[in-house]
Amino acid sequence: MATRPGPLTEWPWQRLGNFKYVVMAPVVVHGARRVAGGGWGDIDLAFALILPSLLLRYWFxxxxxxxxxxxxxxxxxHSSIVTEPITSVIHPFAEHMVYYFLFAxxxxxxxxMGNASVLGFVLYIAYIDFMNNMGHCNFELVPKWVFQLFPPLKYLMYTPSFHSLHHTQFRTNYSLFMPFYDYIYNTMDKSSDQLYQSSLRGTEETPxxxxxxxxxxxxxxxxxxxxxxxxxxxxxxxSMWYMWTLWPLAWLSMVFAWVYGSSAFVVERIKLKKLTMQTWAIPRYNFQYGLNWERESINDLIEKAILDADARGVKVLSLGLLNQAxxxxxxxxxxxxxxxKLRVRLVDGSGLATAVVLKSIPHDAKQVFLQAGPSKIACATASALCEKGVKxxxxxxxxxxxxxSQIADSRASYLKNSSNHMPQIWLVDSIDDKEQKMAPQGTIFIxxxxxxxxxxxxxxxYLSTPAMKIPETMQNIHACENWLPRKVMSAWRIAGILHALEGWTMHECGDAMMDAEKAWSAAISHGFVPLTKA
Structure with a gap:
């Protein structure tokens, strides 16, 4: 033994003691079976070299x-203490060469051995790249239930929090992908499990x-x-041309969300001035909202989200799309x-949506055609137009x-029922192809x-659905809202923002509705801009 032992002075497996026989036992048994069945030339050396190659990576x-x-x-x-996925491939040339050899x-x-597989190569390289990037992503994404379902996985797969300790403590958690040898050689950081648990909990932000x-x-x-x-x-x-290739994955994700989706999840975090906002998504799709037997479970999900927001101190919750049906x-x-006694204000945005619809109608319009059921917005729009003297x-x-029946008698005279006279301004809720073809040439669909x-x-x-351009000061807008263009928000979503900015205390849901002009003035004053033609 050297007086000052350095790396690799001892044989790598010396400290394993008799445990090395346990490690090699599966290889020996497998090899014996292959020899008995097909002779020595059919031994799968790739299998036999898995654990030794991992050992070489650890010691290197x-x-x-x-x-x-x-x-x-x-x-x-290690100049990257706060790692990113790209950190996983930031190495000097010499290191890359050694790692390429070990991984190969x-x-x-x-x-x-003559039994190579192209698919095997692809899967193996994909696994290495995925694990390498995941280990350096600097946020915990491996759910706890994975290790609860299969406890030995703790020794076979590392987590981002596990490897983050290596970049902060330097002398612990050396294993690449599999913490197996850190447990054997006692280089496992004692705070690994605690950091994993705390990383999963995260820091709760109250929007x-x-x-x-x-x-x-x-x-x-x-x-x-x-x-x-x-x-x-x-x-x-x-849609992009390649989207059709994702249909199987899209279908599987829908089934997974349907079966396992038990609560709303955060999909976006944005800021406007000092206002912090989050977008939560109910794990359900349009067609599911039309299923009578799904309504109760969907309402349960919405109710759970509302109560969660209320418990966390959220001031306003706006109901988007069919969540307000x-x-x-x-x-x-x-x-x-x-x-x-809900403290969080519920907002359906009907007041601002009505205002946007009214502002989209040409000022010189004398009559409009309303193709809609008796919704809040249809009733409010028709009432406002009748009050202005528009038929x-x-x-x-x-x-x-x-x-x-929902419009005041003093305004009802401007509401007409006719199938012969069709104006060139159509306000539509839902309309099929046949009904569209009935519209005269030059019709404006709103x-x-x-x-x-x-x-x-x-x-x-064709005009856009009720929406407005967002202020330039709004931050973290990286995605489009459904079918709307970039940096454009639906009126229903903006209404919730206005409620929070203005400090309005009323619930805008059910029959209650914010004054359209008041909502419009607030939107303009906070920097929201009307849309041009879609």
Whole structure:
């Protein structure tokens, strides 16, 4: 033994003692079986070299932390104390060469034995790259239930928090990908488990505002901020040519969300002035909101999100898309009545949405055609137009009768039922192709719902769903909101922001509605800008 032992003075497995026989036992048994079945030439050396190659990687990494090699090579990699995925490949040339050789041992062995597989190579390299990047991503993403389901995995797969300790403590957690040898050689950092637990808990941020949305179609998950950045930065109705290849994954993600999605999840964090906002998504899709037997479970998810926001001290929660559907929960009124002491304000945004629709109608309009049911926005829009002396024509008579009953008698004379006279301004909630073809040439279609109209007429103009451009001071807007262009928000979402900025204390849900002009003035004063034609 040297007087001052250095790295690799001892044989690497010397400290294993008799445990080395346990490590090698599976290799021996497997080799004996292969020899008995097919002779010595059929031994799978790649299998036999897995553990030894891991051992070589461990000791090479540990050797790099000797002051001689560390100062000359490895200190370059450790200049990143707060790591990023790219840190995983920041090494001096000499280190890269050694790592390439070590990682290539299993592949070269299969080539030598004549049983190499292209698929095996691809999966092996993908595994190495994934684990290497994951270990340096600097946030914990391995769920606790994985280790609870299979406890031995703790020794076979490291976590980002495990490797982050190596970059802060330097002399612990040397293992690459598998902490196996850190446990054997007692180089495991004692705070590894504690850091893993605390990293999973994270630091709870309490936003001022939460916008509660949900997925729309199967591929909408990719358009969330946590999906693909290149896809999320474009409106969801502008699909890329390669999106069809993701359909199997999209379908599986929908099934997974349906089965295991038990609560809303955060998809976006943005700021405006001193206001902090988060977007939460209910793990359900459009078609599920139309299933009668799913309504109760969806309402339970919405209720859980509302109570969670209330418990955390959120000031305002705006209900987006079908989360405010009247047939689902009465536009949020169900929760307000069930929990009369709610501190968080529920907002459906109908006041501002009505204002945006009214501002989209040309000032010189004398009459409009309203193709919508008796919704809050339809009723408020029709009432405001009638008050201005603008004729509102409706068809069929059923919708006309339902809406007329909700409009004051003094204004009802401007509400007409006709199937013969069709103005060139159409306010539509939902409309099919046949109904669109009935519109005269040059018609302006103005949506009054959150969902866009299918554009089938080239001789007509289609405006955007009620929305406005956001202020330049709004931060962290990296994704489009569904089908809207970049840096454009729906009126329903903006309404929640205005409630928080203005400190309004009323619930805007059920039959309650914010004054449209008041909401519009607040939006303009806070820097929101009206949209031009879509």
């Amino acid at each position: 990494h540990r050797a790099l932390h000797h002051h001689f090699l560390y100062s000359r090579y490895h200190s370059h990699h 041992i299993p592949m070269l062995t299969t080539v030598y 001022d505002l939460v916008h509660l949305t949900h997925m729309t179609d199967l591929q909408s998950a990719y358009h969330l901020r946590i999906g693909f950045a290149s896809i999320a930065s474009k409106p969801s109705n502008r 009247k047939q689902l929960n009465g536009g949020g009124e169900l929760f307000r009545q069930k929990y009369p 509102v024509i409706m068809n069929p008579k059923k919708e006309y009768d339902m809406l007329k 949506p009054i719902s959150q969902f866009p109209i299918k554009k089938i007429r080239k001789d007509c103009t």
